[in-house]
Amino acid sequence: MKVLGIESSCDETAAAVVIDGKTICSSIVATQIPFHEEYRGVVPEIASRKHTEWILPVVEKALNEAGETIQTIDGIAVTNRPGLMGSLLVGLTFGKALAWSAQKPFIAVNHMLGHLYAAHLEQDIPYPYLGLLVSGGHAIICKVYGFDSIEVLGATIDDAPGEAFDKVAKFYNFGYPGGVIIDRLAKNGNPKAANFPMPVLHEEGRRYDVSYSGLKTAVINQIDRFWNPEFEKTPENIAAAFQSRAVKILMRAIKRAIEDTGLTTLVAGGGVAANSLLREQLAAEKNLKCIFPPLKYCTDNAAMIAGLGYHYLKRGEYSELNCPASARVEGFKKKPR
Numbered sequence: 001m002k003v004l005g006i007e008s009s010c011d012e013t014a015a016a017v018v019i020d021g022k023t024i025c026s027s028i029v030a031t032q033i034p035f036h037e038e039y040r041g042v043v044p045e046i047a048s049r050k051h052t053e054w055i056l057p058v059v060e061k062a063l064n065e066a067g068e069t070i071q072t073i074d075g076i077a078v079t080n081r082p083g084l085m086g087s088l089l090v091g092l093t094f095g096k097a098l099a100w101s102a103q104k105p106f107i108a109v110n111h112m113l114g115h116l117y118a119a120h121l122e123q124d125i126p127y128p129y130l131g132l133l134v135s136g137g138h139a140i141i142c143k144v145y146g147f148d149s150i151e152v153l154g155a156t157i158d159d160a161p162g163e164a165f166d167k168v169a170k171f172y173n174f175g176y177p178g179g180v181i182i183d184r185l186a187k188n189g190n191p192k193a194a195n196f197p198m199p200v201l202h203e204e205g206r207r208y209d210v211s212y213s214g215l216k217t218a219v220i221n222q223i224d225r226f227w228n229p230e231f232e233k234t235p236e237n238i239a240a241a242f243q244s245r246a247v248k249i250l251m252r253a254i255k256r257a258i259e260d261t262g263l264t265t266l267v268a269g270g271g272v273a274a275n276s277l278l279r280e281q282l283a284a285e286k287n288l289k290c291i292f293p294p295l296k297y298c299t300d301n302a303a304m305i306a307g308l309g310y311h312y313l314k315r316g317e318y319s320e321l322n323c324p325a326s327a328r329v330e331g332f333k334k335k336p337r
């Protein structure tokens with residue numbers, strides 16, 4: 001079954017053709033980085049407009065590269081949640097119109113389940129396992145029972161880790177996009193240059209939760225308070241000290257989840273899963289098999305959407321053409337108590 005995937009939830013316009021949820025025939029990602037760079041963050045209105053401009057050529061390119069036409073495609077899978085509303089609506093409306101006009105099955109899928117599926121594109125991974133979804137909008141630690149069946153154990157109670165990377169990079173003028181730049185700078189810095197605080201999450205039901213607003217505030221507004229005077233305040237040292245703390249926050253929650261669930265496989269996904277320190281520390285965990293998607297499938301792409309969509313379509317599950325876009329997904333974010 002050949003599935004066309006469409007993804008436009010944030011600032012990448014993407015389309016892909018994937019066969020049977022595994023074989024990637026094409027994966028086109030048109031990045032909008034140059035258009036958001038001067039604002040050092042995603043500007044939703046610019047993102048929506050670029051999606052509108054690019055969606056047709058990107059889908060055409062994905063079909064051409066795969067040697068397919070819309071007639072030879074068996075189904076269309078599109079991200080409809082969570083994400084920026086204006087961005088989501090462009091891909092979703094386009095996908096619906098295409099499915100309707102070509103009389104093809106249509107399925108709307110969850111972007112975060114897509115991130116989790118990214119690792120499955122290149123290999124078969126048996127369920128259950130521990131899932132780690134870390135991106136610009138989310139941090140989710142979950143038990144995964146199937147492609148559409150997860151039990152959220154922990155989540156961020158405030159900011160997502162990717163957001164903290166992006167805001168720190170923005171404040172210190174490191175460049176855009178922040179995550180990958182901090183990752184690179186940190187390689188030449190010393191993580192001991194500052195001792196930023198760990199969030200205190202002692203309450204019941206918070207064992208696997210994470211928090212990033214305290215770290216973000218400490219790095220941006222209170223750096224002198226936590227800085228080790230033996231070190232110079234270079235971008236490399238700031239990046240290394242921040243990143244080591246950011247990763248430690250995730251690792252604490254993950255280690256608890258491994259210990260309590262007894263699960264021995266962890267599958268990571270989302271843009272922050274591209275972080276080299278996080279990958280290194282997870283890989284060093286004893287008795288844990290860590291599976292990461294290749295870097296280009298960690299960040300937003302449509303191959304993961306087409307791959308995930310295949311499994312719904314195979315089960316005969318379709319979405320109605322009036323299904324809505326949704327900026328948020330219930331249960332993926334925890335509210336502070």
Ligand code: KG4
Nearest residue numbers: 135136162179180183271272274275299300
């Ligand atoms: O999954 P993604 O492409 O989009 C969302 O669904 O949010 O994730 C984007 C996030 C951004 O915050 C970006 O700074 C972060 O992933 N990111 C990284 C790295 N590469 C991307 N964060 C840390 N280290 C990286 N190497």
Ligand code: ZN
Nearest residue numbers: 135270299300
């Ligand atoms: Zn994403």
